[in-house]
Amino acid sequence: MENQIIAAVLVSIVAFFTVFTITPFLIKFLEKRNLVVKDYNRKGGAMVARPGGIFIIIGVIISELVLYAFFPSIHILAIVITSSLAFCVGIVDDRRVMGGWFKPVALAFCAIPILLFGAYDPGLVFPIFGSVNIPVLYIGLVIFMIPITGNTINSIDVLNGVASGFTSIASFALSAALFVMQNYEIAIASLALSFVALAFYKYHKFPSRIFPGDSGVLVFGATYGAIAIVGHVEVIAAVALLPAIMNSFLFLSSMKKIVEHRQIKNPTFLSDDYKLGATHDKDAPITIVRLIVAGKPMTEKEIGFVIFKLAAFSGILAVITAFLMGVRI
Amino acid sequence: MMPGPVYVFVFAMWLLILLGGALIVTVLGPFSFGGFVGLDPMLNSGIKVAIALTLVSVWILILSAIKNWMFKKQIKS
Numbered sequence: 001m002e003n004q005i006i007a008a009v010l011v012s013i014v015a016f017f018t019v020f021t022i023t024p025f026l027i028k029f030l031e032k033r034n035l036v037v038k039d040y041n042r043k044g045g046a047m048v049a050r051p052g053g054i055f056i057i058i059g060v061i062i063s064e065l066v067l068y069a070f071f072p073s074i075h076i077l078a079i080v081i082t083s084s085l086a087f088c089v090g091i092v093d094d095r096r097v098m099g100g101w102f103k104p105v106a107l108a109f110c111a112i113p114i115l116l117f118g119a120y121d122p123g124l125v126f127p128i129f130g131s132v133n134i135p136v137l138y139i140g141l142v143i144f145m146i147p148i149t150g151n152t153i154n155s156i157d158v159l160n161g162v163a164s165g166f167t168s169i170a171s172f173a174l175s176a177a178l179f180v181m182q183n184y185e186i187a188i189a190s191l192a193l194s195f196v197a198l199a200f201y202k203y204h205k206f207p208s209r210i211f212p213g214d215s216g217v218l219v220f221g222a223t224y225g226a227i228a229i230v231g232h233v234e235v236i237a238a239v240a241l242l243p244a245i246m247n248s249f250l251f252l253s254s255m256k257k258i259v260e261h262r263q264i265k266n267p268t269f270l271s272d273d274y275k276l277g278a279t280h281d282k283d284a285p286i287t288i289v290r291l292i293v294a295g296k297p298m299t300e301k302e303i304g305f306v307i308f309k310l311a312a313f314s315g316i317l318a319v320i321t322a323f324l325m326g327v328r329i
Numbered sequence: 330m331m332p333g334p335v336y337v338f339v340f341a342m343w344l345l346i347l348l349g350g351a352l353i354v355t356v357l358g359p360f361s362f363g364g365f366v367g368l369d370p371m372l373n374s375g376i377k378v379a380i381a382l383t384l385v386s387v388w389i390l391i392l393s394a395i396k397n398w399m400f401k402k403q404i405k406s
Contacts (some may be wrong), residue, residue, distance in 0.1 A: 126350025132358040242339045253393055313336060317343050
């Protein structure tokens with residue numbers, strides 16, 4: 001137990017300070033090379049550095065390798081390789097505008113290391129009622145899981161700080177759930193993701209100095225999905241992600257198809273006092289942000305705070321689900 | 330809008346996950362079609378997968394109904 005506490009503390013410190021200390025250098029590097037995009041919701045339309053994915057993946061790799069030094073497990077290697085492949089997919093999407101099909105298909109291939117290493121348990125565990133063994137079907141689930149978590153986190157990357165803040169809260173809840181279930185190694189792996197996202201949030205929060213880009217958010221999503229599979233907590237991971245899943249569900253049920261985010265109409269409008277309000281355009285998708293601002297326009301910071309409170313709520317539900325895993329009727 | 334309905338919607342999604350898990354583990358998992366007509370185990374599993382996918386579709390329809398009922402005013406705005 002002492003070893004696990006030392007590993008948890010060390011991995012958290014490494015994860016946080018790796019991203020926290022080197023991201024300012026990346027911001028300067030990107031700004032110098034004019035790798036910036038306009039933040040349309042900001043007064044004056046400030047130019048913001050993008051993408052920040054490179055240091056998110058460096059933070060994930062270094063912290064997970066520190067964990068590997070404590071607990072040499074194939075599960076941790078599977079997380080690192082899956083995350084690295086997702087970063088490659090994201091950086092391609094950052095550099096070139098790819099079709100709506102590209103990310104789901106490419107992310108499906110990122111799940112292959114998990115299958116090759118056999119870093120999964122082919123059963124689905126549900127709270128209270130037990131588990132079902134689905135050896136063949138589970139392979140399909142692994143392949144679908146990474147694109148789903150990757151694109152789900154990507155879909156909430158709409159406002160300053162939301163993707164990183166949300167990932168930090170959801171992975172912290174997943175970590176707490178894994179501790180409850182006494183799966184300590186993967187709990188620490190999830191804690192690393194939480195601290196990487198938290199350190200990045202420091203620069204991503206409103207007003208953003210850097211955007212994660214597809215390379216950053218896909219690393220967040222794919223790492224989260226890989227932890228859910230190797231930690232055998234797929235259902236709990238889905239519960240912690242419910243606000244983002246809700247956002248994807250609302251979007252898909254209103255659009256009726258998968259489209260690249262650059263092709264969709266904006267579900268919100270910017271008022272003269274720089275508050276976001278719900279659009280009246282019937283062709284625009286319904287999203288969680290559109291619902292939040294439907295009553296009255298809000299600032300970007302206020303909307304982010306509402307989403308974080310929702311993330312905390314679903315995080316609590318995830319931990320309750322973890323406790324229910326131990327209950328059998 | 331007050332964020333209350335969004336919390337209710339998230340909570341409803343959570344309850345549907347628990348209910349779906351209960352149905353799969355207690356009803357669909359242990360059930361065997363082979364007992365009635367001597368089906369091949371692969372076909373038996375295939376039928377279960379088809380039923381599970383149908384359940385997913387039903388769940389999506391239920392969520393859509395909840396969404397339309399809960400956010401009717403917001404969606405029209």
